[in-house]
Amino acid sequence: MELTLTGIIVALIVGLVVGALGRLVVPGKQHMPLWxxxxxxxxxxLLGTVLARALGVATTAGFDWIEFFFQVALAAIGVALVAGTGSRRRLTR
Known part of the structure; x- marks a missing residue:
């Protein structure tokens, strides 16, 4: 797999969208920077794509909704973990 500038830009855009949707799924306010x-x-x-391919649901006609669901669910879990870690760190200072 060749990494091109276009591929990197698309990955960043998809990551930003998936991360933003993950933040929307997690209740409450998360104190996380955009980066x-x-x-x-x-x-x-990336993990959602790997999971979808491992389960055999990554190749569907049209938009891959199952893969997208995996990506957003994993982003929500990641946001909850990162936001929870950051808030605990602030409380102990």
Missing amino acids: LTLVVGVVAA
Whole structure:
């Protein structure tokens, strides 16, 4: 797989969207910078794709809704973990 500038830009955009949707799914306010949302989103998008391929649901006609669900769910889990870790760290200072 060749990494192109276009591929990297698309991955960043998808990661930002997935990370933002993950933040929307998690209740309450998360105190996370935009760059951390992007990182969580990109990691969740990659892991969601791997999970969908492992389960055999990544190749469907049209938009891959199941894969997208996995990505957003993993982003929500990642946001909850990162936001929870950050709030605990602030309380102990």
